[in-house]
Amino acid sequence: MSEADERAPRRRQARGERRITQLLQAAATVFCTAGYTASSTNAIAREAGVSPGTLYQFFPNKEAIAVELSGQLLQEMEATYGQVFTPENARLPLDRLIDAVTDPFIEFNKSNPVFLALIKGPDTPGKLAEDHDVLHRSMVDSVIELLAVRSPSMSPAERALVAQMCFTQFKAGLDLVVQQEGEAREPYVRELKSLLYRYLAPLVGTEAVPEAGGGDQSQEQQDRGKQQAKAAPGASLGAH
Amino acid sequence: MSEADERAPRRRQARGERRITQLLQAAATVFCTAGYTASSTNAIAREAGVSPGTLYQFFPNKEAIAVELSGQLLQEMEATYGQVFTPENARLPLDRLIDAVTDPFIEFNKSNPVFLALIKGPDTPGKLAEDHDVLHRSMVDSVIELLAVRSPSMSPAERALVAQMCFTQFKAGLDLVVQQEGEAREPYVRELKSLLYRYLAPLVGTEAVPEAGGGDQSQEQQDRGKQQAKAAPGASLGAH
Amino acid sequence: MSEADERAPRRRQARGERRITQLLQAAATVFCTAGYTASSTNAIAREAGVSPGTLYQFFPNKEAIAVELSGQLLQEMEATYGQVFTPENARLPLDRLIDAVTDPFIEFNKSNPVFLALIKGPDTPGKLAEDHDVLHRSMVDSVIELLAVRSPSMSPAERALVAQMCFTQFKAGLDLVVQQEGEAREPYVRELKSLLYRYLAPLVGTEAVPEAGGGDQSQEQQDRGKQQAKAAPGASLGAH
Amino acid sequence: MSEADERAPRRRQARGERRITQLLQAAATVFCTAGYTASSTNAIAREAGVSPGTLYQFFPNKEAIAVELSGQLLQEMEATYGQVFTPENARLPLDRLIDAVTDPFIEFNKSNPVFLALIKGPDTPGKLAEDHDVLHRSMVDSVIELLAVRSPSMSPAERALVAQMCFTQFKAGLDLVVQQEGEAREPYVRELKSLLYRYLAPLVGTEAVPEAGGGDQSQEQQDRGKQQAKAAPGASLGAH
DNA sequence: TATGAATGAGTGTTCATTCAT
């Protein structure tokens, strides 16, 4: 009896998880086809082959679906490509760092185009706090950590600023990339990486950063300072 | 008699044009509040204080409103800030060129925040061709012309690529800027300009470009070539 | 002065008549294209190149347009084909009588296809009293007169019944005819005439009817009675 | 368990089918009151006492309602009066054939006046293909089959022509009949039957047609040929 | 748990008609 009591709920939970997966896949399809704002819960339920009522047993509204989908996507991405925002990556030469971070997202977006739809969020302003901001915030935070590892001397405020810029530009660039068809995408990818490289070079240096062991940290800082000066002399011109 | 025949119709049009202005203002408000996709024609009419039928006497649908509004905004911006994409601006030092182009848009967007909503367009994928593409395309084209003046040696394909990147990044950056409140915006503006500067420096040089007058045009080209090489050595690193 | 007083109104009336003609032509076009029920006054005004307000200065509503159009059409048809429902025609041999009455309408409908739309009326039941019934009633009355001339012995009630049947069937047959394209119409016309012929033959006789001069009217009646018996022996079978 | 799985969905359908019946009845009422073209889906929903959304869960649009209603009506008619277009009926004496076919329709239309509204269809020209054409075409086809049984020597083209004429005339006659009130209808019914009788007599003969069993079919054909010649000598007069 | 029926305010759009000019 007690066994049955335990098993039944588990079965139900298992079924529930399957339903949720089903619904999230359907939501991904619909979001991609129609855009987030224009997607309807009825359409998602239909796509999932379940009734509207069933959908509302797992999600209280459309936003919750987007939030959950974002979480699942992020999780899936990590499972597929391993941790992207690792300290090891943070210390790579800049070009390799950019590859290490952007390639997985670009690749991932090819098989899960809903990823872009979610990080872009709805065109409705103000309403974005609840919803796709989960994804947004977590990714910006990851970039901030990356910066903290690579450039510990940078102020938290500047880190936040730079991280937001990076993520925003990557998002916009990815959007531009996926608007291209087939082979036309590659030049856009390269251009996006160039942009990030040139933007970051004077801020975080171009060369690999050795792990901050015992001593001599100041020297590393100095080195990187030089790199920066060399890498982008334009950065010393006024505001630029 | 013939005078009256001519005057009478104009009076009607005057009232009509007043309504159109009213409706466009209402549309601007609604687009900003709700986003383009979620804005309804009925909401616009309500905001304008007219009946739905009245709206449809002047605009056949929502897209037409967006198109007209885009046109009016561009016109208004030009009236306020003058032509922005001029050959003279194209030949300025890069930092001043960027100021000359971005400042009016940023400034203008402060009093007309619908501008951003329009260039962002609906979040519906694929459907963007008809309406806000007017704005989009015209601005990208303007950037292409700017590049053509400043860097005639650049291939058309590259010009298109770079112009799209610039516009896309500016759009995204502006979005980021307006998400900030009050004084917090300024650092974002500066960062956006830095980004554009560093991105463009190796492509179009940082210094003023003399007008291609009588002699020695090839020499000027050479000079800029040198600038570029000096400005961003990182550009020679692999794909970056 | 008194001249001016007289001329001005006349000019206005002349203009008015022109406007009315213009509007009626437009209405004819629209009725034919969209059907009566689906035709809108705005569409008629647009087709006529005038404003909705102008239309309502001449017609209080859509029905009034249909009524007036019916009148004009009837008038025009008479002007074109002469009086169709004449006592002379009534006395022709039946086949020639049918030709004399139906051919003008069929011909006329080729150049004025709105004719059919009007005699068919809207598919809305009950509302037809005011509107196209003018045309309908006047035509049924004409058929009744024809019968009265040709078969004075027929009771008024029977005349009414037969006239209505004739007109109804002609209307329906004409509808069938115009649904055919080009040369396919001719067989339908012939079939329609056959139908009318066979229907009427036992009722009004097939041969010419001499004018009812002084004497011998009863003889004529007898003759026609014989014709009928010969023409359609089936008519004596029960209800048929 | 599997039983419950099967029963549950059926219960839902039961409620749904009740609603469908309700909606179709409401549609019948509205079509009769307002005519097909002027009937609105909202009005049907209102008449059925449900919300517009409910209607659209069962029917995608107005036409679908008409189609379904047509189907139900034909089915109901068959359930009430049995098959009407049977080979047995086709071989009856003409007067009894006409009774056998027309009486059920006339009778049925008394309790289901929407039947006429549906076979009349919208007054919009050209647009009639989709919806009520189901009814129209199926009935014309039935008449064609009747003719095929009764007069196998008739060419397919002629059968089609005659069937269309019969159906058209019956439709128009029925319309005329229902415009009359109470007892006034009977004479119109008789007149309509006379008309059909006289029209068809020379084409399909007036007498019963024995089934084409073993021998001597050609003789039967001959007999009917004679009947025809005798029945309507007018048929040999020119076009008539 | 899952269904699918139900809702009712919402969408974009049209209409016959009126009214100020």
Add this chain to the structure above:
DNA sequence: TATGAATGAACACTCATTCAT
């Protein structure tokens, strides 16, 4: 006389969400 702007209820149809089963 004629305009064209204005109306507001109506249209066909959709939506996120709820509820009885």
